[in-house]
Amino acid sequence: MLFDKPIVLHSTQADGRHWLTTMDIPPLKIWPVAANHCRVGHFLATLISAKLASLKSDIPEEITLSRSDVASVDSLSGRYPELNTDAGDVRIRLVVMKSPEGSDDQEEPDQDDDSPQFITPQPPLDWSGDYDEWIVTIGRRLGVDVPEPSDEKGYEKAMAKAAAELQQRLPLLRQRFLAGMDGLNLGFKVGLTTRKGGREYVWVRPTDWSQEETVVCVLENQPRDCKGYKLGQTLSLPVDELLDYAIGSESAGIVEPGLTQRIAEDYGLVIP
Incomplete structure (x- = not known):
């Protein structure tokens, strides 16, 4: 059937x-x-x-x-x-x-x-x-924003493009954050250095963005292989290290999934 x-x-x-x-x-x-x-x-x-x-x-x-x-x-x-x-x-x-x-x-x-x-x-x-x-x-x-076909090498290029686009959006995101986000929560994705020198991507929640070039955040998930980091830790991050964002709440869910989520779905790393 x-x-x-x-x-x-x-x-x-x-x-x-x-x-x-x-x-x-x-x-x-x-x-x-x-x-x-x-x-x-x-x-x-x-x-x-x-x-x-x-x-x-x-x-x-x-x-x-x-x-x-x-x-x-x-x-x-x-x-x-x-x-x-x-x-x-x-x-x-x-x-x-x-x-x-x-x-x-x-x-x-x-x-x-x-x-x-x-x-x-x-x-x-x-x-x-x-x-x-x-x-x-x-x-x-049928309404899907389908990218032009690419091979696996296109993934890193797409991620780099998404990070560049995020940097262009940061001024508006900062304005929204300072205005209170209309009851929603803002999160950023950053890459931490692993023990072996690689990158592990984690989410952080901004708590203070009074300085335009630096955002104070709380680590929202426990890194698996990054020495010196723990869940709930406060980090002061240069904004040029921010790679992606998401906006949502427990009641509304994710209302703006950011840029890299769709790329991950396009390449089959996350199933929609």
């Missing part, structure tokens, strides 16, 4: 591309997407599975999806659309894969010999671009 709230499993290939597979029967398998397309792959697996679960008929050869379909899925509607432009219908060909003739696979006695092994979404036959271009196009039309 196909579920309207599917469980999506994720695995990464040696080349950094991602498989996304649902726990449906038959499972829906998203053909390996680019290293930074894990988030949109997860989105598509969830949306397509929910769409198929809503159909009364057998699995069609092609489906058409729109942002109204996204709005009908509870697990997606609260987060998407991220884009207000480029909206449009998308056509998706559903390729049903079955056991090859003469396969040695042992099937249960009561299993239908014609039952599909899995369903994989593919571009329509008249699509003229490549697979990665198709993923970008349909993701954006």
